[in-house]
Amino acid sequence: MKIHKYDTVIVGAGGAGMRAAIESTKRSRTAVLTKLYPTRSHTGAAQGGMAAALANVEEDNWEWHTFDTIKGGDYLVDQDAAEILAKEAIDAVLDLEKMGLPFNRTPAGEIDQRRFGGHSRNHGEAPVRRACYAADRTGHMILQTLYQNCVKEGVEFFNEFYVLDQLLVEEDGVKKSAGVVAYELATGEIHVFQSKSVIYASGGTGKFFKVTSNAHTLTGDGQAACYRRGLPLEDMEFFQFHPTGIWRMGILLTEGARGEGGILRNKDGERFMEKYAPVMKDLASRDVVSRSIYTEIREGRGCGPEGDHVYLDLTHLPPEQLDAKLPDITEFARTYLGIEPYTDPIPIQPTAHYAMGGIPTNVQGEVLSDNTTVVPGLYAAGEVACVSVHGANRLGTNSLLDINVFGKRSGIAAAEYAHKTEYIELPENPAAMVEAQIERLRNSTGTERVATIRLELQECMDANVMVFRTEQTIKTAVEKIAELRERYLNVSIQDKGRRFNTDLLEAVELGNLLDLAEVMATSALARKESRGGHYREDYPNRDDVNFMRHTMAYREVADDGTESIRLDYKPVVQTRYQPMERKY
Amino acid sequence: MATPTMDKAEAAGTPEPGFADTPYITATFRIRRFNPEVSDQSEWEDFEVLIDPKERVLDALHKIKWELDGTLTFRRSCAHGVCGSDAMRINGKNRLACKTLIKDLNPDKPITIEAIKGLTVLKDLVVDMDPFFQAYRDVMPFLITKGNEPTRERLQSAEDRERFDDTTKCILCAACTSSCPVFWNDGQYFGPAAIVNAHRFIFDSRDEGGEQRLEILNDKDGVWRCRTTFNCTDACPRGIEVTKAIQEVKRALITRRF
Numbered sequence A: 001m002k003i004h005k006y007d008t009v010i011v012g013a014g015g016a017g018m019r020a021a022i023e024s025t026k027r028s029r030t031a032v033l034t035k036l037y038p039t040r041s042h043t044g045a046a047q048g049g050m051a052a053a054l055a056n057v058e059e060d061n062w063e064w065h066t067f068d069t070i071k072g073g074d075y076l077v078d079q080d081a082a083e084i085l086a087k088e089a090i091d092a093v094l095d096l097e098k099m100g101l102p103f104n105r106t107p108a109g110e111i112d113q114r115r116f117g118g119h120s121r122n123h124g125e126a127p128v129r130r131a132c133y134a135a136d137r138t139g140h141m142i143l144q145t146l147y148q149n150c151v152k153e154g155v156e157f158f159n160e161f162y163v164l165d166q167l168l169v170e171e172d173g174v175k176k177s178a179g180v181v182a183y184e185l186a187t188g189e190i191h192v193f194q195s196k197s198v199i200y201a202s203g204g205t206g207k208f209f210k211v212t213s214n215a216h217t218l219t220g221d222g223q224a225a226c227y228r229r230g231l232p233l234e235d236m237e238f239f240q241f242h243p244t245g246i247w248r249m250g251i252l253l254t255e256g257a258r259g260e261g262g263i264l265r266n267k268d269g270e271r272f273m274e275k276y277a278p279v280m281k282d283l284a285s286r287d288v289v290s291r292s293i294y295t296e297i298r299e300g301r302g303c304g305p306e307g308d309h310v311y312l313d314l315t316h317l318p319p320e321q322l323d324a325k326l327p328d329i330t331e332f333a334r335t336y337l338g339i340e341p342y343t344d345p346i347p348i349q350p351t352a353h354y355a356m357g358g359i360p361t362n363v364q365g366e367v368l369s370d371n372t373t374v375v376p377g378l379y380a381a382g383e384v385a386c387v388s389v390h391g392a393n394r395l396g397t398n399s400l401l402d403i404n405v406f407g408k409r410s411g412i413a414a415a416e417y418a419h420k421t422e423y424i425e426l427p428e429n430p431a432a433m434v435e436a437q438i439e440r441l442r443n444s445t446g447t448e449r450v451a452t453i454r455l456e457l458q459e460c461m462d463a464n465v466m467v468f469r470t471e472q473t474i475k476t477a478v479e480k481i482a483e484l485r486e487r488y489l490n491v492s493i494q495d496k497g498r499r500f501n502t503d504l505l506e507a508v509e510l511g512n513l514l515d516l517a518e519v520m521a522t523s524a525l526a527r528k529e530s531r532g533g534h535y536r537e538d539y540p541n542r543d544d545v546n547f548m549r550h551t552m553a554y555r556e557v558a559d560d561g562t563e564s565i566r567l568d569y570k571p572v573v574q575t576r577y578q579p580m581e582r583k584y
Numbered sequence B: 001m002a003t004p005t006m007d008k009a010e011a012a013g014t015p016e017p018g019f020a021d022t023p024y025i026t027a028t029f030r031i032r033r034f035n036p037e038v039s040d041q042s043e044w045e046d047f048e049v050l051i052d053p054k055e056r057v058l059d060a061l062h063k064i065k066w067e068l069d070g071t072l073t074f075r076r077s078c079a080h081g082v083c084g085s086d087a088m089r090i091n092g093k094n095r096l097a098c099k100t101l102i103k104d105l106n107p108d109k110p111i112t113i114e115a116i117k118g119l120t121v122l123k124d125l126v127v128d129m130d131p132f133f134q135a136y137r138d139v140m141p142f143l144i145t146k147g148n149e150p151t152r153e154r155l156q157s158a159e160d161r162e163r164f165d166d167t168t169k170c171i172l173c174a175a176c177t178s179s180c181p182v183f184w185n186d187g188q189y190f191g192p193a194a195i196v197n198a199h200r201f202i203f204d205s206r207d208e209g210g211e212q213r214l215e216i217l218n219d220k221d222g223v224w225r226c227r228t229t230f231n232c233t234d235a236c237p238r239g240i241e242v243t244k245a246i247q248e249v250k251r252a253l254i255t256r257r258f
């Protein structure tokens, strides 16, 4: 075991982690631990754009953006946070441009903007062009630009280091962060990073679904590490299902395709979104469009021999426009489906996309251990966190924004905190839990296989807690997850080595997915209403009287070692926007 | 990049455009294994996999790892050609496993898979990427500007933006660099990927660090080592005209105009 000492440790080198690192490296001795090489992070897969009311192409302002964000989140958004997001968006985009990001340009040479779902002028009047973009490679450009600037600033990376545990120490009755424990992929060695502050920026957890736009590596490691140490997870029942994933594969086709004029059609060629969202049509918010697609499929208007998908039709758009604005996604259709989007519609289905919930933080990125108490020295930003700017449903282009705004904020806050504080003594045997976990998996002679359990989990989640949920389906999921958790205790791996043991790490990641799936299903069962991405067929309406509140899920361990989940609730911060019915 | 699409004629008669439903086939994957914890020699190992030929080579590797041999080791993340993790040598050519469909490889014969060349193999298909990223860092791959920052964005015309569009697409997968015979013989050569990323800034109208960067590339291990074999362009999964970019940098060095 090796011990390292840094002022600030950042877990993850996606957009949020690197945006934080650029700030904290200037202000404090910083180490970035990342399980992937930075440029492999899934921020690079983001396509469509980043929202900011620059008003470069038409009238717009941050107040409209704030409103859209709150309405899009079905009023579960903390309104003070949404206001910060929308206000600081403008500088966040300009910062990136100054760092070198090659945005598409208007004829006047300014940053170009396009339409995106749920973004409107003057509180829902009509779609507005608010998404700043670089073709359909906006995330790629953000990730590259941030990495380039990390190289420029000399940010210190520990690549292929997996953080597996969060060290918390109680001092004067307050839980504080003392550092993290990491596993080095190349050698199998365990490292303890003692630090004054820690920022989690470890991304999402979509891999507990089968049809998903998320990378294989998005397994919620950061959420799980904090949760296991008794910290709460907020609003985990809210997961976004993006309407347009490639049929069966889940690979994303950006909403920018509809922003450019793409249309969804059923097997009769009908533009069905006109029925469900007369004003915003194909650009209604994602939860609305995903439900509409499944309604079409259920009512027998799906396409293909099994009627299990619908079409994204781009054939009426000029090929030059597709080449210029949507080059990557049209190539995905050609490569993976053998379809020419110039002439043929693309089969799509909703795909599990984004975790609205996560580690609760305030607007400085400080992690909360309950509804109000801050954990000194612990921060989170990006998809791993829940500020909550996305509420029950995130608007497209608001996450690339979120990682930049709150990545920057937490980078500054964590470094400044590190300056004014001393190291906290590490607990005795700081690596004990990780060592035990690794040894157990390495030495297990059990009969269960990681891949089998993972697939059963994914199929169960797709079938029971996706776009439509009921008491019955969620209970089925809860029971199945409990069974899988039991069986997980009996998994064994084949690779017993120390060097690049990805067999072992997949087992560890599966453990994280199982814990988080359980939290998600349990939180969903208790929320007897429909709101944003959480749709209960048995409670189809939003219930502001009983459920205008955030879910807070805690892991409890009884004296005899049995684990359970305790649910609590946290009020939503409302400033100037009164909840209204959500219509598009 | 050329992408496989089906003939209209072929597609006729199928209910939908795109790949018709194909039966599963049994394909043999011949993989070069290496694990210094076990042996300091590498050896080929065959795996037979029942698979839909429309699936990716990455899907086959997963099937092997998840169902047959958990010790098989490779990197991957996004699974759709955007993160650059899984460049490998497939049937003798550098490609991304997640962007190569089995049906395009002549699966009647064994499909060979080995680590990319020119970088030290650490285990199976995993190579040491550090020298590759070091060369990238050496070309100062970031915007360099002088004077005060403007308050708003810098202006750039759509044409000026288009000038370097091709080289912004790079995902640092190393397929080009590890297909370059000059790089195989001399690891000191920066390699195509680093030059591509220098190009991205040299031809960005906002950048003012061109001279510095060109000096770096003028070095003996720099751009002049390129012998224009076009392997890099063929290998690039992002369809970047790598050799052309290198030529443009050479020309800029001669004319000092960019």
Ligand SMILES: Cc1cc2nc3c(=O)[nH]c(=O)nc-3n(C[C@H](O)[C@H](O)[C@H](O)COP(=O)(O)OP(=O)(O)OC[C@H]3O[C@@H](n4cnc5c(N)ncnc54)[C@H](O)[C@@H]3O)c2cc1C
Pocket (backbone or CB within 6 Å): A011, A012, A013, A014, A015, A016, A017, A033, A034, A035, A036, A037, A038, A041, A042, A043, A044, A045, A046, A047, A048, A049, A050, A051, A138, A139, A161, A162, A163, A164, A201, A202, A203, A204, A213, A214, A215, A218, A221, A222, A252, A254, A353, A354, A381, A382, A383, A384, A396, A397, A398, A399, A400, A401, A403
């Ligand atoms: C296909 C796709 C398209 C999208 N398009 C858009 C869009 O157009 N606009 C928009 O606003 N949003 C979009 N999103 C959402 C947005 O891209 C993501 O939410 C956002 O990029 C997440 O960034 P992040 O920095 O939080 O995490 P990531 O970029 O996922 O980075 C996570 C980092 O954490 C590291 N990590 C993970 N676990 C560990 C561990 N245990 N130890 C150490 N390191 C670890 C990883 O190595 C990685 O560096 C899209 C998402 C997807 C999947």
Ligand code: SF4
Pocket (backbone or CB within 6 Å): B169, B170, B171, B172, B173, B174, B175, B176, B177, B192, B193, B196, B235, B236, B237, B238, B239, B240, B242
């Ligand atoms: S230029 Fe192409 S082949 Fe070379 S590293 Fe970049 S994406 Fe890969």
Ligand code: FES
Pocket (backbone or CB within 6 Å): B075, B076, B077, B078, B079, B080, B081, B082, B083, B084, B085, B086, B096, B097, B098, B099
């Ligand atoms: S896995 Fe990301 S490029 Fe292949």
